[in-house]
Amino acid sequence: MPRTRSGTQAERRKGVGQKQRLQQKGGFGIASRNPFTPGASAVYQEFFGFKEKPFNVTPDPRFIYFSDQHIEALNHVLYGIRERKGFIAIIGEVGAGKTTLCRTLLSRLDNQTTKTAYIFNPDLSGQQLIRTILEDLGLDATGRTKKDLLDTLNAFLMEQLAQNHNVVVIIDEAQGLGKRELEEVRLLSNLETETDKLLQIVLVGQPELAAILDDPEIRQLKQRIAVRYHLDPLHKSEVRKYIDHRMSVAGCMEPPHFTEGALEVISKFSKGVPRMINLACDRTLLNAFVWETREISEAIAQRAVDEIEGKKFPSLLGMEKLTLEHY
Numbered sequence: 001m002p003r004t005r006s007g008t009q010a011e012r013r014k015g016v017g018q019k020q021r022l023q024q025k026g027g028f029g030i031a032s033r034n035p036f037t038p039g040a041s042a043v044y045q046e047f048f049g050f051k052e053k054p055f056n057v058t059p060d061p062r063f064i065y066f067s068d069q070h071i072e073a074l075n076h077v078l079y080g081i082r083e084r085k086g087f088i089a090i091i092g093e094v095g096a097g098k099t100t101l102c103r104t105l106l107s108r109l110d111n112q113t114t115k116t117a118y119i120f121n122p123d124l125s126g127q128q129l130i131r132t133i134l135e136d137l138g139l140d141a142t143g144r145t146k147k148d149l150l151d152t153l154n155a156f157l158m159e160q161l162a163q164n165h166n167v168v169v170i171i172d173e174a175q176g177l178g179k180r181e182l183e184e185v186r187l188l189s190n191l192e193t194e195t196d197k198l199l200q201i202v203l204v205g206q207p208e209l210a211a212i213l214d215d216p217e218i219r220q221l222k223q224r225i226a227v228r229y230h231l232d233p234l235h236k237s238e239v240r241k242y243i244d245h246r247m248s249v250a251g252c253m254e255p256p257h258f259t260e261g262a263l264e265v266i267s268k269f270s271k272g273v274p275r276m277i278n279l280a281c282d283r284t285l286l287n288a289f290v291w292e293t294r295e296i297s298e299a300i301a302q303r304a305v306d307e308i309e310g311k312k313f314p315s316l317l318g319m320e321k322l323t324l325e326h327y
């Protein structure tokens with residue numbers, strides 16, 4: 001088999017080239033195989049040939065995998081914005097990918113023709129919320145009274161309408177809004193023409209948001225939500241594609257291979273929730289690195305999942321008990 005600079009394909013698969021390089025760097029002794037040694041995760045990254053960590057839990061839109069659900073959710077929001085439907089609600093479990101979706105949306109909207117505000121900390125009183133929205137839209141938020149603030153917003157909305165521009169406010173973690181704040185948000189959307197709303201408001205939140213919106217006291221708001229989408233976890237058939245996609249974005253030419261058994265374990269543990277898939281894969285790769293293999297067996301994945309769940313193990317390479325606290 002022809003040798004390349006980094007060894008034969010079979011060698012690369014086993015990580016032979018990388019292992020030698022890492023040994024030369026002094027990064028592969030027993031001590032450094034302990035995943036809790038500082039820098040261990042950087043070494044695992046290099047061992048597998050990733051340019052960056054493939055399974056971070058930050059909502060980085062560069063990593064987005066367009067599952068059927070994510071495409072549909074994005075299309076719902078884009079439709080609501082384009083058609084000026086007023087209120088749009090996106091609801092999903094923690095870790096389903098809502099914030100990633102918001103960031104993807106923000107990066108894809110044309111900022112010349114669509115002005116956006118993104119509020120990710122809705123733990124604000126009604127007036128603070130309006131001020132934050134104004135600030136994010138680049139407007140003067142120093143008005144003393146609520147009326148001053150609303151006048152500024154309305155003048156801006158009219159100006160944008162005259163140019164046929166759209167204005168969108170995305171409120172992430174909207175389940176954190178109190179009823180009073182939701183009522184304020186509803187009032188923000190009062191300005192409208194006969195057919196169009198001048199401000200599009202995207203409420204993004206955990207399933208509690210659905211319950212809040214069902215509260216009879218805020219019936220008026222519920223009635224205004226024209227587009228609503230529930231972002232479900234990934235289907236089992238999408239888990240491999242999701243994992244491979246993230247590994248390829250992380251810059252790996254020849255990613256480690258997750259066996260069917262390993263995928264089964266990860267799917268079962270995560271129930272298809274991307275955040276949980278990331279946790280499981282990150283730990284699984286760390287363990288595969290410890291065992292110096294690029295072939296991810298069911299046993300390696302199972303051990304990773306057990307560790308995340310805080311199960312105890314007999315000592316392995318100096319590791320005693322691995323629990324969630326280590327994340």
Ligand SMILES: Nc1ncnc2c1ncn2[C@@H]1O[C@H](COP(=O)(O)OP(=O)(O)O)[C@@H](O)[C@H]1O
Pocket residue numbers: 055056057058059060063064065066067070092093094095096097098099100101274275278
């Ligand atoms: N469709 C997706 N493609 C790639 N990564 C995703 C996707 N959905 C979620 N993730 C990842 O899962 C983790 C949790 O996503 P996040 O958007 O923070 O979820 P939520 O806001 O619903 O709690 C992040 O690391 C994110 O990058």
Ligand SMILES: [Mg+2]
Pocket residue numbers: 098099100172173
């Ligand atoms: Mg989020």
